[in-house]
Amino acid sequence: MELITGAEIMVRCLKEEGVEYLFGYPGGAVLHIYDALYVQDDVKHILVRHEQAALHAADGYSRACGKPGVALVTSGPGLTNAVTGIANAYMDSVPLVVFSGQVPTALIGNDAFQEVDAIGITRPCVKHNFLVRDIKNLAETIKKAFFIATTGRPGPVLIDLPKDVTIAKAEYHYPKKVKLRSYNPTIKGHAGQIRKAVDMILSAKRPMIYTGGGVILSDGSPELVELTQLLGYPITNTLMGLGAYPATDKQFIGMLGMHGTYEANMAMHECDVLIAIGARFDDRVTGKIEKFCPTARIVHVDIDPSSISKNVQVDIPIVGSVPNVLRAMISVIRDEKLKPDADALGKWWRQIDEWRGIKSLSYRQSNEVIKPQFVIQKLYEVTQGQAIITSDVGQHQMWAAQYYHFDRPRQWINSGGLGTMGFGLPAAMGAKFAFPDQDVACVTGDGSIQMMLQELATMKQYNTPVKIVNLNNGYLGMVRQWQEFFYQKRYCMTYFESLPDFVMLAEAYGHVGKRIEKPGDVEGALREAFAMKDRTVFLDFITDQTENVFPMIPSGGGQNEMLLAERDEMVSTHDEGMVLL
Amino acid sequence: MNNNNRHLISILMENEAGALSRVANLFSARGYNIESLTVAPTDDPSLSRLTLVTSGNEQVIEQIVKQLNKLIDVVKLIDLSETDAIERELMLVKTKASGEQRAEMKRLADIFGGRILDVTDATYTIELTGDGNQLDNFLRAIEKDAILEVVRSGATGIARGQKALHV
Numbered sequence: 122m123e124l125i126t127g128a129e130i131m132v133r134c135l136k137e138e139g140v141e142y143l144f145g146y147p148g149g150a151v152l153h154i155y156d157a158l159y160v161q162d163d164v165k166h167i168l169v170r171h172e173q174a175a176l177h178a179a180d181g182y183s184r185a186c187g188k189p190g191v192a193l194v195t196s197g198p199g200l201t202n203a204v205t206g207i208a209n210a211y212m213d214s215v216p217l218v219v220f221s222g223q224v225p226t227a228l229i230g231n232d233a234f235q236e237v238d239a240i241g242i243t244r245p246c247v248k249h250n251f252l253v254r255d256i257k258n259l260a261e262t263i264k265k266a267f268f269i270a271t272t273g274r275p276g277p278v279l280i281d282l283p284k285d286v287t288i289a290k291a292e293y294h295y296p297k298k299v300k301l302r303s304y305n306p307t308i309k310g311h312a313g314q315i316r317k318a319v320d321m322i323l324s325a326k327r328p329m330i331y332t333g334g335g336v337i338l339s340d341g342s343p344e345l346v347e348l349t350q351l352l353g354y355p356i357t358n359t360l361m362g363l364g365a366y367p368a369t370d371k372q373f374i375g376m377l378g379m380h381g382t383y384e385a386n387m388a389m390h391e392c393d394v395l396i397a398i399g400a401r402f403d404d405r406v407t408g409k410i411e412k413f414c415p416t417a418r419i420v421h422v423d424i425d426p427s428s429i430s431k432n433v434q435v436d437i438p439i440v441g442s443v444p445n446v447l448r449a450m451i452s453v454i455r456d457e458k459l460k461p462d463a464d465a466l467g468k469w470w471r472q473i474d475e476w477r478g479i480k481s482l483s484y485r486q487s488n489e490v491i492k493p494q495f496v497i498q499k500l501y502e503v504t505q506g507q508a509i510i511t512s513d514v515g516q517h518q519m520w521a522a523q524y525y526h527f528d529r530p531r532q533w534i535n536s537g538g539l540g541t542m543g544f545g546l547p548a549a550m551g552a553k554f555a556f557p558d559q560d561v562a563c564v565t566g567d568g569s570i571q572m573m574l575q576e577l578a579t580m581k582q583y584n585t586p587v588k589i590v591n592l593n594n595g596y597l598g599m600v601r602q603w604q605e606f607f608y609q610k611r612y613c614m615t616y617f618e619s620l621p622d623f624v625m626l627a628e629a630y631g632h633v634g635k636r637i638e639k640p641g642d643v644e645g646a647l648r649e650a651f652a653m654k655d656r657t658v659f660l661d662f663i664t665d666q667t668e669n670v671f672p673m674i675p676s677g678g679g680q681n682e683m684l685l686a687e688r689d690e691m692v693s694t695h696d697e698g699m700v701l702l
Numbered sequence: 703m704n705n706n707n708r709h710l711i712s713i714l715m716e717n718e719a720g721a722l723s724r725v726a727n728l729f730s731a732r733g734y735n736i737e738s739l740t741v742a743p744t745d746d747p748s749l750s751r752l753t754l755v756t757s758g759n760e761q762v763i764e765q766i767v768k769q770l771n772k773l774i775d776v777v778k779l780i781d782l783s784e785t786d787a788i789e790r791e792l793m794l795v796k797t798k799a800s801g802e803q804r805a806e807m808k809r810l811a812d813i814f815g816g817r818i819l820d821v822t823d824a825t826y827t828i829e830l831t832g833d834g835n836q837l838d839n840f841l842r843a844i845e846k847d848a849i850l851e852v853v854r855s856g857a858t859g860i861a862r863g864q865k866a867l868h869v
């Protein structure tokens with residue numbers, strides 16, 4: 122029997138899992154692994170410039186194509202740098218398998234060079250983690266990690282690998298399957314509950330479908346579209362759920378929540394039956410819990426029992442995976458030829474259309490200064506709505522979500538749960554690895570882009586041409602907006618007195634850079650950039666510094682208490698809202 | 703509805719390094735209250751049994767149970783407060799025992815079904831088992847000044863009748 126090293130075992134396991142790309146950064150503890158990577162080319166290693174970027178790139182790759190993302194970092198600072206990326210994936214339920222080097226087993230606990238307690242540090246932000254102490258367990262542990270990361274509610278799994286384990290030798294045997302007696306996610310929904318839910322759904326006079334990231338994670342979009350169109354009900358998506366239902370369809374009434382449309386939030390507030398699917402009633406969506414959907418009975422479909430009745434008590438919980446549960450609902454409705462209440466629905470749609478008439482996403486166009494919303498609208502036109510869009514965190518993120526209409530799942534990639542500035546650029550790179558032939562744009566801001574800027578070098582090295590759309594307002598705009606509204610315009614530490622010349626910076630990294638200062642030049646610059654298929658182009662749009670994101674539900678407000686553009690010079694917030702984010 | 707009730711939750715989990723810290727971490731990270739916790743391997747060496755006492759309203763307890771079940775190392779659990787169950791805790795108390803105190807202390811230990819494990823001319827070390835209330839009652843019954851040291855194991859428990867927690 123052939124004996125091979127732990128490092129070789131790891132690389133072979135990755136190959137068997139069909140891993141194309143490993144995003145990583147070397148160091149002492151993982152040198153043996155790098156040596157094993159050197160002699161093969163099945164698994165392509167992508168050398169990032171910061172470990173956080175390795176995680177975000179693996180994350181962006183996974184969100185774009187649905188396969189698990191894989192990353193490798195060294196012990197100590199390598200691992201601590203990766204933690205933000207791990208937490209980011211955890212909050213948005215992205216399947217990742219992360220390998221971290223560790224000091225040799227004999228030194229663990231001795232404050233050895235570059236030792237940190239990786240298991241302890243990551244415990245609260247992984248789905249699970251493993252320390253492999255014995256090479257005999259290595260292959261099986263890797264199998265378990267992929268299994269846990271990709272099934273049930275997905276999430277990141279970390280494997281901490283002491284250096285001696287990567288050097289030790291063992292026979293290679295990769296199990297085809299693993300079973301864990303303590304882990305067995307429920308996929309199929311309870312038939313009785315589904316039956317009850319269908320009755321409640323069809324009894325609705327003012328129904329509302331509210332769906333989230335779970336539909337995208339489970340590839341449940343076809344079932345969602347079928348059910349929604351069978352019912353003819355209005356549908357809204359969370360920030361994480363955009364694209365699961367085509368935004369250009371008439372039944373889609375926009376995103377909901379803090380920066381959702383007037384019609385989506387009003388319909389939530391007034392509905393009598395709420396059908397929540399793969400969404401977790403986040404505080405950005407519910408606003409003040411006591412004022413959330415005051416007249417609704419609620420059905421909730423989620424694979425994670427702990428998502429159900431966590432923030433909002435629901436009437437009919439269904440634990441199961443979106444496609445399975447929705448298919449079962451569709452069968453019941455079709456088999457029994459059930460029909461919604463057409464009269465009530467007609468009336469409800471007339472009400473919703475009235476709310477739509479408010480046009481809550483309108484903004485005042487200017488001939489002098491570039492409006493950020495206008496840039497996104499043009500981006501949508503120029504890419505014909507087909508590009509994969511990643512974003513960073515801030516106002517630009519909200520405008521991208523509001524003004525780019527996503528018609529397919531996995532087209533919109535952003536950091537929702539953790540809200541990690543710096544996510545956008547490496548995520549775009551990861552998405553480009555997944556789909557080299559598709560247009561990928563990263564919508565970012567002057568603050569966020571500077572958090573992972575070094576990845577421009579990685580993008581040059583591997584030639585992953587991305588279009589960077591920087592909405593440069595010179596401010597940490599989202600925070601400035603809060604200071605304007607809730608802190609009487611005391612703009613403490615949100616104005617950048619010094620910003621780099623982004624054009625020169627792009628050029629310094631070997632890319633194309635362009636600054637755009639006039640509204641009339643926006644479209645041309647975008648067209649030119651997307652015509653350069655094989656180049657990364659940094660478009661620095663100098664935008665209106667004072668623009669705010671509307672609509673907005675101030676913290677502590679109810680869903681029907683939105684601030685709309687123009688009308689509200691104001692703004693006050695509820696006192697108790699001041700402690701909220 | 704907002705009654706903070708005491709719950710005795712008993713968990714079978716993988717007997718692996720780190721499993722205990724996952725449970726403890728969950729309670730601190732999510733701000734759940736933890737009153738006591740005991741853990742030891744079972745007859746099946748691959749499993750350990752962890753019993754904890756927590757409190758919260760119905761909604762909080764429901765989340766605690768769901769979050770515990772979500773931990774990969776947790777195989778099964780039971781909320782013993784929801785069934786007919788036996789609860790036991792072990793307590794060791796070192797008391798002063800000299801002069802008149804000596805006979806009185808022995809008498810109280812007998813009443814509460816305690817055993818004197820160690821004797822010196824000035825002290826007794828008494829072992830008691832019972833549910834939390836019984837142990838509290840004993841401590842209330844003896845003179846406060848007489849207590850030198852108290853060690854409690856934390857509650858553990860088992861369901862009555864046929865019901866058994868196993869894999």
Ligand SMILES: Cc1cc2nc3c(=O)[nH]c(=O)nc-3n(C[C@H](O)[C@H](O)[C@H](O)COP(=O)(O)OP(=O)(O)OC[C@H]3O[C@@H](n4cnc5c(N)ncnc54)[C@H](O)[C@@H]3O)c2cc1C
Nearest residue numbers: 333334335339360361378379380401424442443537538540
């Ligand atoms: C600056 C900023 C502003 C924001 N403003 C808004 C806003 O206005 N509106 C908004 O909506 N969000 C907003 N967010 C995002 C918000 O913080 C949350 O990330 C988001 O609302 C959560 O989306 P979700 O409910 O779809 O849950 P996700 O985080 O996407 O969770 C997915 C859910 O689906 C479940 N699931 C996973 N797989 C399956 C499966 N196979 N079957 C069934 N269920 C499954 C999971 O268990 C989980 O409950 C904002 C974020 C930032 C940074």
Ligand SMILES: Cc1ncc(C[n+]2csc(CCOP(=O)(O)OP(=O)(O)O)c2C)c(N)n1
Nearest residue numbers: 515516517542566567568569596597598599
């Ligand atoms: C790593 C990190 N630090 C701080 C924050 C808090 N924060 C949220 S939005 C924001 C401003 C972002 O500024 P910019 O990228 O310029 O975007 P803008 O809002 O101006 O469009 C800040 C600081 C965060 N989300 N992430």
Ligand SMILES: [Mg+2]
Nearest residue numbers: 566567596598
């Ligand atoms: Mg900015």
